[in-house]
Amino acid sequence: MNCETLENLSTITHNAVLAVAVFTYAVPRCLIYALAKSRFLHTETAIEEVKRLRALLATYTASLSSSSSSSSSSSSPPFSPLPLVVCGPSGVGKGTLIASLLSKFPSKFRFSVSHTTRSPREREENTVHYNFVSVEEFEKIKENDDFLEHATVHGNMYGTALSEVNSKNGDGSVLLLDIDVQGVKNVKSTIESKKLSGAKFIFITPKDLTSLEERLRARGTEEEEAIKRRTENAGKEIEYGKGEGNFDKVLVNDDLGKAEKEFCEVVKGWYGL
Numbered sequence: 355m356n357c358e359t360l361e362n363l364s365t366i367t368h369n370a371v372l373a374v375a376v377f378t379y380a381v382p383r384c385l386i387y388a389l390a391k392s393r394f395l396h397t398e399t400a401i402e403e404v405k406r407l408r409a410l411l412a413t414y415t416a417s418l419s420s421s422s423s424s425s426s427s428s429s430s431p432p433f434s435p436l437p438l439v440v441c442g443p444s445g446v447g448k449g450t451l452i453a454s455l456l457s458k459f460p461s462k463f464r465f466s467v468s469h470t471t472r473s474p475r476e477r478e479e480n481t482v483h484y485n486f487v488s489v490e491e492f493e494k495i496k497e498n499d500d501f502l503e504h505a506t507v508h509g510n511m512y513g514t515a516l517s518e519v520n521s522k523n524g525d526g527s528v529l530l531l532d533i534d535v536q537g538v539k540n541v542k543s544t545i546e547s548k549k550l551s552g553a554k555f556i557f558i559t560p561k562d563l564t565s566l567e568e569r570l571r572a573r574g575t576e577e578e579e580a581i582k583r584r585t586e587n588a589g590k591e592i593e594y595g596k597g598e599g600n601f602d603k604v605l606v607n608d609d610l611g612k613a614e615k616e617f618c619e620v621v622k623g624w625y626g627l
C-alpha cells in the first residue's frame with residue numbers, strides 16, 4: 355500500500371473505507387508507526403491518513419456500540435472523539451485561547467453553532483456564530499429534550515443541540531464547547547442521564563478578579579453594569595471551577611503566551627496530536 359493509494363482512499367466507497375479502517379485499527383499502534391516510517395509509508399501524508407482512518411473507525415465503533423446498548427441510550431449520539439469543553443468566567447480569555455488552538459490545528463476542532471435568545475452583536479451572523487432564536491423557539495427545543503446543555507446566562511438563554519455533537523461526515527473532528535459553569539453542569543447531567551461517553555473539561559481562571567474586571571473593561575463589548583455583574587458572578591464560577599473533580603484541568607490565564615502554550619500542550623496530550 356503506497357502513499358498515493360492511501361490518499362485516494364477518501365474518494366472510494368463507504369464500505370471500502372470502513373474495511374481499510376478496520377484493518378488499520380486492528381494493527382497495533384506501534385506497527386502502524388513502524389510501517390509509516392518504512393519506505394512504503396514514509397511521508398507525513400501517510401501518517402495523517404492512518405490517523406484519519408483510525409478516527410473514522412472509532413466513530414463507527416462508538417456508533418455501533420451505542421445502538422446495541424441499552425434502549426435508553428439507543429437514540430443518543432455516540433461521542434467520538436470526546437468533545438472538548440472549555441469553561442471559565444466571562445472575559446477570562448476562553449475565546450482567545452481557543453482561537454490560538456484553532457490556528458495550530460485548523461481541521462481537528464470544530465464549533466457547534468449554539469442556539470441563543472440574545473440579540474446578535476455587530477458582525478455576528480445567524481447560523482454562523484449562533485442560531486438566534488426567540489424565547490418560544492428555545493423553549494420548544496428544551497421541551498423536546500434536544501439540548502446537550504442549555505443555560506440562562508446574564509438574562510439570555512444559550513444551548514447546544516444534541517445534533518451538533520457528532521461530526522456530520524465522520525472526519526473525527528473534536529467538538530469544542532465554550533460554555534459557562536451552568537452549561538458544564540448541564541453537560542455533566544445530560545452525559546449521566548443519557549449514558550453518553552463523556553467529555554474533556556478544562557477550566558480557565560484569571561490570576562485574580564481585579565485583572566478579570568480590567569480585561570472585560572478593556573475589551574469594550576459590555577456596559578459598565580454588565581461588567582460589574584460578570585465580575586460578581588466570576589467569584590462563584592471560579593469556586594466551582596477549582597472544586598475537586600469538577601474539571602480535568604484548571605489553567606490560569608495570566609501571561610497570555612504561557613497560557614496559550616499550556617492550553618495547547620494539555621489538549622495535544624488529551625487528543626494525541
Ligand SMILES: Nc1ncnc2c1ncn2[C@@H]1O[C@H](COP(=O)(O)OP(=O)(O)OP(=O)(O)O)[C@@H](O)[C@H]1O
Binds near residue numbers: 445446608609
Ligand atoms: N492573558 C491575557 N492577558 C491580557 N488580556 C487577555 C488575556 N487573555 C485574553 N485577554 C483579553 O481579554 C479579553 C477577553 O478575552 P476573551 O474575549 O477571549 O474572553 P472570553 O472568556 O471568551 O469571554 P466571554 O465568555 O465573555 O466571551 C479580550 O480582549 C482578550 O484579548
